[in-house]
Structures are given as C-alpha cells and as structure tokens.
Amino acid sequence: MVQRTFLMFEAAVLTKFKKIKISKFVAPTNLREDQVLVKISYAGICGSQIMEYLGHRGKDNFLPHAFGHEASGKVIRIGKKVKKVSINDEVILSWIKGKGLDYGGFKLTDDKNCKINFGPISTFSSMAIVSENRVFLKPKKMSKIEAVLYGCATPTGAGIVIKQLNEIKSKHKVCLIGVGGVGLAALLALKLKKPQIYIFEKNKKKNKFLSKFNVNFIPSNKIILYKDYFDFCIETSGSSEMIERAFNLIKKKGKLIFASHPNNKKKIKLNPHDLISGKKIFGSWGGSCKLDYDINKIFNYFNKKNVFSLHGKISIFKLKEINKAFKKVMSGEINRALIKF
Known part of the structure; x- marks a missing residue:
C-alpha cells in the first residue's frame, strides 16, 4: 500500500470584498481524478483579481473562497486520469482553459473548521489544487518569474x-x-x-x-x-x-x-x-490563445528573451503581505506584484 504524506499549505481567502485572510489547509491525500497538486513558486496579482477584490464583478456567490489565476510551480501529485503532466514537471498555471479534464470546483475545511470554496484554479497559496486543463508545461529556458506572466x-x-x-x-x-x-x-x-x-x-x-x-x-x-x-x-x-x-x-x-x-x-x-x-x-x-501550443509559440516569437525583465521594477511580497500588495497595485505605486512562496 502506498502511504501518502500529509501536506499542509496556506492560502489567501477572500472572505468578503476588500478583505483577505490567510488560512491553513491539509492537501487531500487522494486527489480527484482530474486534479493536479502544484507547489507554487510565484503567483501574480493582475487586474482581474483587483476587480474581484473590490467586488466590481457583481455578486459573488462563492464567498469565502480562495482565488488567484496565474502562477508557476512544480507538480507534486496528480489524479489518476491526469495525462498531460507528471510529478516533478515545472508548470505554468492559468485561468485560460486548455486540454485536459476539469470537473469544476470543490471545498476544503481550513484549520478553523470553516468550509472554503476553491475553483478549478486558485493560485494565491503555497500549494494549489487545480484541474488538469489549467496546467501547462513550462519551457525549460523560461524563468519561474517570467512563467507567471504566461498564465495571463x-x-x-x-x-x-x-x-x-x-x-x-x-x-x-x-x-x-x-x-x-x-x-x-x-x-x-x-x-x-x-x-x-x-x-x-x-x-x-x-x-x-x-x-x-x-x-x-x-x-x-x-x-x-x-x-x-x-x-x-x-x-x-x-x-x-x-x-x-x-x-x-x-x-x-x-x-x-x-x-x-x-x-x-x-x-x-x-x-x-x-x-x-x-x-x-x-x-x-x-x-x-490555446496555451498548450501558444506558450512556446509566443516564447519563440519574443526570441526567447526575458519578457518579464521589461516590465519595470518587480515588487515581491510574501503571502502574509498580500493585502499590502493589493493596495500598492491599486494605488499605482508599483507596476507588477508577485507573491513568492
């Protein structure tokens, strides 16, 4: 019998508009057959998350929920029907749907015994449980920081x-x-x-x-x-x-x-x-874009130069600083904000 190690992770949870808390979770030892468990390296804050944070997308029926939709990381577990990636693959996570399975969202109970909603992709977390169709192989010569941008x-x-x-x-x-x-x-x-x-x-x-x-x-x-x-x-x-x-x-x-x-x-x-x-x-x-094909196409189009280096000053934050990061992005004080894990 294969023994699974219990893995703890932290995730940013939007509890209500303009309020984020950090919660702790145990990653499922047996993933759903369409799911991939990824150890996150970097996750990016973009305009879509700002709109979500402010409540400008309209009524949010899934609060409280984890969020974030672009990241880079490494695969550490896969569901039994996942075929497009393997354990230890370096990957890009994106909200853009690609090939693979997607059975929708799920719920996890945090360390305070609160049930939290997770969508098919949620990346503001030290580990992310995502559907197979939101995971894409990272080109070997692409940095982990640059890879975040290829998620959105x-x-x-x-x-x-x-x-x-x-x-x-x-x-x-x-x-x-x-x-x-x-x-x-x-x-x-x-x-x-x-x-x-x-x-x-x-x-x-x-x-x-x-x-x-x-x-x-x-x-x-x-x-x-x-x-x-x-x-x-x-x-x-x-x-x-x-x-x-x-x-x-x-x-x-x-x-x-x-x-x-x-x-x-x-x-x-x-x-x-x-x-x-x-x-x-x-x-x-x-x-x-169809990311299963277009990540490499665009990467080659840019002549394999580090696109992210052209985005000006990069501001790196820890997960516990995510509220601060959101405020700085919204104020226009910084160009790009990444959460590093």
Missing part, C-alpha cells in the same frame, strides 16, 4: 497582436490605451511588427518607463484631436469610458479590441452610425 498577461496581450490583429503592418497606426501587464505584452508584440505606435497612459511613472520603447505619447488634453485617426486600437485599461473613447479613435474601417474587464455595473455606449460605417469592436478572451 503575456498570452492575452501578445495574442491580441499575433492572433487577433495579425493583419497589422508597418504602414498602420496603432493606439494602445492602458499599459499594465496585458498592455505591455501587446506593446512588445507590436514592436516586432513595427507599426506607428501611440500610447495613452495616465500613470506618469509608467510613461517614464515606457519612454525607452521609442513610441508616441498622447497627452490627456490632446486625445480629442485623434478622432478617427487610428487603423487599430488596443484597450486594456479596465474602464468603460476608455473603451468608448478608443472606439472614437479608430477610422471608419478601423478595429478596436479590448481586453479589460470594467466594473460589472458599467456599460458602454457606442454611436450606431459608427458601426454601420464600418468600425469594428471585439473583446479578447485570453488573446484567443
């Missing part, structure tokens, strides 16, 4: 450019609104296509960092002058107002793609005449 920001941003706007040429004018993780990945992909790039970003610290990319900046008081000017616009700011503004910036046959998730209560208003005149607007779901 890099495939979304780069995928918009490579897969959804692959018609972009050097003759085109492209506007990028909002340059967080997704926006910067889009910028890096655009630089390789060499169109005329314009950036609208309100954060002055980010603009100082972005100046080294040799792009054009649009001041807030000048943006109205660019109406119907761009062939393509990529919007990642998370603002309904900015989606509307981005739509006004594209030409009559231009194309807008937005990859942001505004407050659930906010709606967008568009001029119907712009639509019948040929303007197009699309949303992006993970850059239309």
Whole structure:
C-alpha cells in the first residue's frame, strides 16, 4: 500500500470584498481524478483579481473562497486520469482553459473548521489544487518569474497582436490605451511588427518607463484631436469610458479590441452610425490563445528573451503581505506584484 504524506499549505481567502485572510489547509491525500497538486513558486496579482477584490464583478456567490489565476510551480501529485503532466514537471498555471479534464470546483475545511470554496484554479497559496486543463508545461529556458506572466498577461496581450490583429503592418497606426501587464505584452508584440505606435497612459511613472520603447505619447488634453485617426486600437485599461473613447479613435474601417474587464455595473455606449460605417469592436478572451501550443509559440516569437525583465521594477511580497500588495497595485505605486512562496 502506498502511504501518502500529509501536506499542509496556506492560502489567501477572500472572505468578503476588500478583505483577505490567510488560512491553513491539509492537501487531500487522494486527489480527484482530474486534479493536479502544484507547489507554487510565484503567483501574480493582475487586474482581474483587483476587480474581484473590490467586488466590481457583481455578486459573488462563492464567498469565502480562495482565488488567484496565474502562477508557476512544480507538480507534486496528480489524479489518476491526469495525462498531460507528471510529478516533478515545472508548470505554468492559468485561468485560460486548455486540454485536459476539469470537473469544476470543490471545498476544503481550513484549520478553523470553516468550509472554503476553491475553483478549478486558485493560485494565491503555497500549494494549489487545480484541474488538469489549467496546467501547462513550462519551457525549460523560461524563468519561474517570467512563467507567471504566461498564465495571463503575456498570452492575452501578445495574442491580441499575433492572433487577433495579425493583419497589422508597418504602414498602420496603432493606439494602445492602458499599459499594465496585458498592455505591455501587446506593446512588445507590436514592436516586432513595427507599426506607428501611440500610447495613452495616465500613470506618469509608467510613461517614464515606457519612454525607452521609442513610441508616441498622447497627452490627456490632446486625445480629442485623434478622432478617427487610428487603423487599430488596443484597450486594456479596465474602464468603460476608455473603451468608448478608443472606439472614437479608430477610422471608419478601423478595429478596436479590448481586453479589460470594467466594473460589472458599467456599460458602454457606442454611436450606431459608427458601426454601420464600418468600425469594428471585439473583446479578447485570453488573446484567443490555446496555451498548450501558444506558450512556446509566443516564447519563440519574443526570441526567447526575458519578457518579464521589461516590465519595470518587480515588487515581491510574501503571502502574509498580500493585502499590502493589493493596495500598492491599486494605488499605482508599483507596476507588477508577485507573491513568492
């Protein structure tokens, strides 16, 4: 008989909007047949978790629950029907669904005897129990820190450019609104296509960092002058107002793609005449990427350079500092926040 060691782990639990606590759990000795147990190395905080934290996604029927949707780590256990990864594999975890099994969420009881909800992926934890379809092999030459971005920001941003706007040429004018993780990945992909790039970003610290990319900046008081000017616009700011503004910036046959998730209560208003005149607007779901194939494709597209090193200063936090990390990201004080385990 195979004996299983009891493994304890800590996880961040969203107990209510704007409140996170750290709870302790025992990892199941017998995983569900679709599950993978991963020892987390790094997990990232992105805009989607900020919206979840603030309650801007609407009513949350699963509180209290673990959360987080991008990470890197090593496989330490697998369910009996898991085939795509093996024990000791270095992996990337993502909210984007890939190949493999997924039987949905589950519950665990913490050390205070409280039942906590877990989805198919929850990464703000020292160990994560995830469904097989959220686990992807990490390229050997990719660092564990860089790998976190391939769980969300890099495939979304780069995928918009490579897969959804692959018609972009050097003759085109492209506007990028909002340059967080997704926006910067889009910028890096655009630089390789060499169109005329314009950036609208309100954060002055980010603009100082972005100046080294040799792009054009649009001041807030000048943006109205660019109406119907761009062939393509990529919007990642998370603002309904900015989606509307981005739509006004594209030409009559231009194309807008937005990859942001505004407050659930906010709606967008568009001029119907712009639509019948040929303007197009699309949303992006993970850059239309299939991570089982596209992680390596994008990694090679960036010529195997360390994309994360271009994201400016990286701020590393311990799990117990996660509330502090969220506040610093929301204030715009830091560019990127990672939780290290």
